[in-house]
Amino acid sequence: MNALSLRQLNKTYPGGVIALRDINLEVMPGDFFGLLGPNGAGKTTIIGIVSSLVRPSAGHVSVFGHDIIEDPWEAKSNIGLVPQEFNFNQFETVSQIVINQAGYYGIDRHTAQERAERYLRELDLWGKRDATSRSLSGGMKRRLMIARALIHEPRLLILDEPTAGVDIELRRSMWAFLRQMNERGTTIILTTHYLEEAESLCRSIGIIDGGRIIENTDVRSLLAKLKSQSFLLDIASPVGSLPDFRDFYVVPVDERTIEVEVRGDQTLTDLFTQLNATGVQVTSMKNKSNRLEELFVRMLGDRKRDAQPETA
Amino acid sequence: MAALYPAYPRQTLTALQTLAWKETHRYLRIWVQTLVPPAITMTLYFIIFGSLIGSRVGPMDGYSFMEYIAPGIIMMSVITNSYTNVVSSFFGAKFQRHIEELLVSPTPNYVILAGYVAGGVGRGLFTGLIVTIIATFFADLQIHNIPVTISVVFLTAVLFSIGGFINGVFAKKFDDIAIVPTFILTPLTYLGGVFYSISMLPDFWQTLSMANPILYMVNAFRYGILGSSDIPLATAYTLILGFIAAGTALSLWLLRRGTGLRS
Numbered sequence: 001m002n003a004l005s006l007r008q009l010n011k012t013y014p015g016g017v018i019a020l021r022d023i024n025l026e027v028m029p030g031d032f033f034g035l036l037g038p039n040g041a042g043k044t045t046i047i048g049i050v051s052s053l054v055r056p057s058a059g060h061v062s063v064f065g066h067d068i069i070e071d072p073w074e075a076k077s078n079i080g081l082v083p084q085e086f087n088f089n090q091f092e093t094v095s096q097i098v099i100n101q102a103g104y105y106g107i108d109r110h111t112a113q114e115r116a117e118r119y120l121r122e123l124d125l126w127g128k129r130d131a132t133s134r135s136l137s138g139g140m141k142r143r144l145m146i147a148r149a150l151i152h153e154p155r156l157l158i159l160d161e162p163t164a165g166v167d168i169e170l171r172r173s174m175w176a177f178l179r180q181m182n183e184r185g186t187t188i189i190l191t192t193h194y195l196e197e198a199e200s201l202c203r204s205i206g207i208i209d210g211g212r213i214i215e216n217t218d219v220r221s222l223l224a225k226l227k228s229q230s231f232l233l234d235i236a237s238p239v240g241s242l243p244d245f246r247d248f249y250v251v252p253v254d255e256r257t258i259e260v261e262v263r264g265d266q267t268l269t270d271l272f273t274q275l276n277a278t279g280v281q282v283t284s285m286k287n288k289s290n291r292l293e294e295l296f297v298r299m300l301g302d303r304k305r306d307a308q309p310e311t312a
Numbered sequence: 313m314a315a316l317y318p319a320y321p322r323q324t325l326t327a328l329q330t331l332a333w334k335e336t337h338r339y340l341r342i343w344v345q346t347l348v349p350p351a352i353t354m355t356l357y358f359i360i361f362g363s364l365i366g367s368r369v370g371p372m373d374g375y376s377f378m379e380y381i382a383p384g385i386i387m388m389s390v391i392t393n394s395y396t397n398v399v400s401s402f403f404g405a406k407f408q409r410h411i412e413e414l415l416v417s418p419t420p421n422y423v424i425l426a427g428y429v430a431g432g433v434g435r436g437l438f439t440g441l442i443v444t445i446i447a448t449f450f451a452d453l454q455i456h457n458i459p460v461t462i463s464v465v466f467l468t469a470v471l472f473s474i475g476g477f478i479n480g481v482f483a484k485k486f487d488d489i490a491i492v493p494t495f496i497l498t499p500l501t502y503l504g505g506v507f508y509s510i511s512m513l514p515d516f517w518q519t520l521s522m523a524n525p526i527l528y529m530v531n532a533f534r535y536g537i538l539g540s541s542d543i544p545l546a547t548a549y550t551l552i553l554g555f556i557a558a559g560t561a562l563s564l565w566l567l568r569r570g571t572g573l574r575s
């Protein structure tokens with residue numbers, strides 16, 4: 001039984017924006033799943049539908065086998081949500097916020113108090129338990145949202161851009177915390193538009209763009225697909241006389257320099273074998289700084305270009 | 313469809329207690345804004361209309377003017393405070409978006425409604441009690457019929473809390489929470505026989521007044537305290553219960569659709 005199952009999810013917002021088109025997605029129990037995509041891709045909309053804040057136009061959502069419409073109590077009790085934007089009662093204190101939230105899940109007050117202490121301590125908020133939410137710093141508010149999402153001990157934790165606008169130190173400690181939660185058995189889904197974050201935390205990745213899932217795979221295969229390196233080669237003969245490289249993507253830089261891309265599934269030996277075979281003399285070579293994120297952006301761009309004939 | 317019997321009765325009850333207590337805590341925390349103003353306003357009503365002007369007005373339906381208006385003034389504060397509490401709290405929750413805390417939770421819609429109504433009823437009755445205590449300084453109030461008094465004030469508080477809830481669901485900006493109280497509730501309350509008996513009005517205005525639901529509530533409550541009413545009690549109960557049933561149905565329907573709550 002999957003932690004999350006989305007079937008043929010569609011969403012058109014009032015006003016006509018089509019935010020999701022036929023989304024199908026499965027997240028396995030125990031997974032650490034990254035939902036990656038640029039702004040406006042539809043990440044928050046998917047999370048909104050899963051957490052009952054947005055009404056789907058069509059499709060079904062189930063959480064650990066419970067349909068969110070048919071068995072709302074079971075489905076919702078299994079989800080903890082850390083939304084993208086702060087949504088606290090400004091006048092309530094840290095402990096009131098988490099204890100009330102426990103109450104909404106039917107957890108008795110005594111248990112709620114015990115858990116509040118545990119999670120507030122873990123998230124370094126215990127000293128702030130009597131402070132109102134509006135007096136907290138941005139980083140503390142982020143952590144409070146996590147404590148609030150965990151208070152009913154959900155099996156699936158969903159975080160919508162949890163580290164956006166968070167300083168590097170806090171980001172690292174949040175990562176460590178989430179990894180620990182995942183090791184203890186909580187399935188985690190997070191959205192991000194930092195590839196670095198997904199790469200560091202996630203085992204599986206879904207890439208969404210324009211309301212469509214365009215890639216859904218494990219991190220390793222994705223990185224293999226993405227992880228290509230670029231080299232600048234100085235060559236002895238002028239660029240104009242270059243033969244065709246079948247397996248490599250080549251861009252001329254200037255008269256005697258070319259840029260060659262070596263994908264994750266190719267080796268330098270392959271490159272040199274081909275260079276050799278075509279008789280190209282390489283006088284020197286240097287590694288061009290290779291940003292995964294640049295590739296990520298390019299991949300999205302490619303997909304857009306690929307998609308164009310459909311709409312033409 | 314909300315099940316007749318909740319699948320998780322104990323948890324459902326905990327959710328209700330949590331929300332009801334949170335709502336109660338809210339109006340108690342801001343007591344200077346919620347409990348003090350009606351106490352001051354209603355004291356002024358008693359002094360000005362009751363003592364100063366009332367002493368020049370003859371008896372009404374056989375009661376001193378002060379005795380006659382006391383139930384109406386109590387009722388007025390109950391109506392206003394129940395309504396205002398729910399509309400401002402619910403709209404505030406939407407505005408600050410912490411209503412999402414409830415929407416993501418398994419708390420059933422009828423519990424969300426009941427929790428907010430509990431807050432409104434609590435504040436309405438609390439204010440009513442304060443005003444009643446103030447009234448005893450000005451008039452010698454004997455309660456004629458305790459069950460009627462209590463049931464009418466309670467049901468009225470429930471009804472206007474539901475009204476405030478519906479207003480809160482539709483409200484999109486702060487102006488929207490003031491329109492109904494200012495343009496509908498206040499006029500209907502003043503014209504609902506708080507300060508006079510409709511038997512004093514010309515026939516036409518008497519008939520027109522009968523279309524004002526608040527008249528029935530004020531009079532039923534006055535009957536409970538004084539034993540005098542312009543209208544039959546049964547009509548008052550039917551009307552109040554009918555409005556409560558309709559308001560509840562509408563509220564639950566709006567919650568189920570997610571009107572103003574889920575995009």
Ligand SMILES: Nc1ncnc2c1ncn2[C@@H]1O[C@H](COP(=O)(O)OP(=O)(O)O)[C@@H](O)[C@H]1O
Pocket residue numbers: 013014015017018019037038039040041042043044045046575
């Ligand atoms: N409440 C809304 N009403 C209308 N359009 C919306 C609403 N929320 C989001 N959208 C639109 O839906 C698309 C997807 O948005 P969103 O899910 O927030 O993307 P992401 O979280 O990936 O940045 C965007 O085009 C956005 O403008």
Ligand SMILES: [Mg+2]
Pocket residue numbers: 043044045084160161
């Ligand atoms: Mg988003």
